[in-house]
Amino acid sequence: MNLSGEDRHNSSAVARRDIRDLTLDELESAAAEAGERPYRGRQIAHWLWRKGAESFDVMQDLPAALRTALAERFTLAPANVAAVRRASDGTCKLLLRLADGEAIETVIIPAGDRTTLCISSQAGCAMGCEFCATARMGLHRNLTAAEIAAQVFAARRELNPGAQLTNYVFMGMGEPLANYPRLLGALTAMTAPWGMAISPRRITVSTVGIVPMMEKLLAELPVNLAVSLHATTDEARDRIAPINRRYPLAELIRACRRLPLKARSRITFEYVMLAGVNDTIDDARRLVKLLAPLRAKVNLIFFNPFAGSDLERSPRAAVEAFQAVLHRGNLTATIRESRGLDIAAACGQLYAEQHLPQDAGARDHERRAAQLGIQD
Numbered sequence: 151m152n153l154s155g156e157d158r159h160n161s162s163a164v165a166r167r168d169i170r171d172l173t174l175d176e177l178e179s180a181a182a183e184a185g186e187r188p189y190r191g192r193q194i195a196h197w198l199w200r201k202g203a204e205s206f207d208v209m210q211d212l213p214a215a216l217r218t219a220l221a222e223r224f225t226l227a228p229a230n231v232a233a234v235r236r237a238s239d240g241t242c243k244l245l246l247r248l249a250d251g252e253a254i255e256t257v258i259i260p261a262g263d264r265t266t267l268c269i270s271s272q273a274g275c276a277m278g279c280e281f282c283a284t285a286r287m288g289l290h291r292n293l294t295a296a297e298i299a300a301q302v303f304a305a306r307r308e309l310n311p312g313a314q315l316t317n318y319v320f321m322g323m324g325e326p327l328a329n330y331p332r333l334l335g336a337l338t339a340m341t342a343p344w345g346m347a348i349s350p351r352r353i354t355v356s357t358v359g360i361v362p363m364m365e366k367l368l369a370e371l372p373v374n375l376a377v378s379l380h381a382t383t384d385e386a387r388d389r390i391a392p393i394n395r396r397y398p399l400a401e402l403i404r405a406c407r408r409l410p411l412k413a414r415s416r417i418t419f420e421y422v423m424l425a426g427v428n429d430t431i432d433d434a435r436r437l438v439k440l441l442a443p444l445r446a447k448v449n450l451i452f453f454n455p456f457a458g459s460d461l462e463r464s465p466r467a468a469v470e471a472f473q474a475v476l477h478r479g480n481l482t483a484t485i486r487e488s489r490g491l492d493i494a495a496a497c498g499q500l501y502a503e504q505h506l507p508q509d510a511g512a513r514d515h516e517r518r519a520a521q522l523g524i525q526d
């Protein structure tokens with residue numbers, strides 16, 4: 151096949167890896183293969199992860215020949231911010247356009263002396279949770295480690311002067327544990343001394359309950375874990391979080407009991423309050439029983455309504471009554487106010503608003519079920 155000059159350029163761009171997908175060992179090897187001493191790998195890592203370099207040209211303390219060799223072998227594309235929405239409560243949502251045209255969301259959430267970044271791990275999601283706008287997309291693709299970690303730099307550029315990110319939660323688009331190798335690559339770059347050197351204690355990975363990967367993750371890195379629970383019976387959870395058909399509640403809770411938690415750390419259970427679905431006093435009592443064997447805390451979350459969803463948020467009085475039952479059962483339970491409602495800040499909403507027809511959810515249902523290996 152004869153390729154034009156432009157085609158050749160494009161095909162080599164597709165084949166090249168983003169240099170931020172490399173570990174320190176691989177950076178050292180890349181330097182050695184370019185005829186340089188391996189310590190240059192550490193210098194490259196410093197440019198990538200401490201200085202947030204977005205081109206090889208800025209790496210001025212590297213020999214020009216090495217920069218040229220790196221640029222021929224690797225890409226280093228800046229995160230392309232396609233839209234920024236700032237809410238009246240300070241929440242800031244970024245829509246990032248990836249090199250292949252996919253779009254993902256990243257949300258900066260200031261609260262008191264914390265500024266939390268909500269990071270996406272996939273473009274779309276296959277998990278099909280009924281209360282989630284991202285589920286309407288289905289899974290488009292996994293993000294690379296570079297695309298996951300680059301969200302931190304994109305967010306830092308949007309911070310107000312003097313502000314800095316203090317916490318990182320993988321609660322954006324996608325199920326992080328369904329993209330495990332790339333998630334681990336990103337977490338390694340974020341936490342390693344040669345990377346961003348962020349304390350793993352400041353990082354929370356949220357899962358809807360991919361049981362086998364939960365234990366694996368905590369064995370590799372001492373990050374915090376959040377489990378999206380959202381129901382106290384298999385019947386209700388099967389409906390609103392279909393992964394439950396593969397890993398039912400009892401199996402999920404057994405897996406949580408086995409997790410190698412660090413001293414004083416607890417598993418956070420996320421529970422989105424849905425009127426008439428999971429918000430009764432009986433649900434609250436069942437939740438107390440379910441979590442009794444665990445070091446657990448519960449976040450009760452107001453549902454963010456979105457177009458095309460039939461679900462409704464629980465009234466405040468119901469959420470408070472639910473919380474009171476948890477407190478009486480000695481469970482720490484916090485009510486999470488909706489953030490950024492005026493900018494559609496819940497996961498997937500900005501994307502959905504800009505990209506999806508209203509009936510996309512119904513059309514995607516079968517595909518999601520097939521992706522999960524779940525049939526009704």
Ligand code: SF4
Pocket residue numbers: 275276277278279282283284285322323324325358378497
């Ligand atoms: S809540 Fe999380 S796991 Fe469920 S569909 Fe949305 S992004 Fe996926």
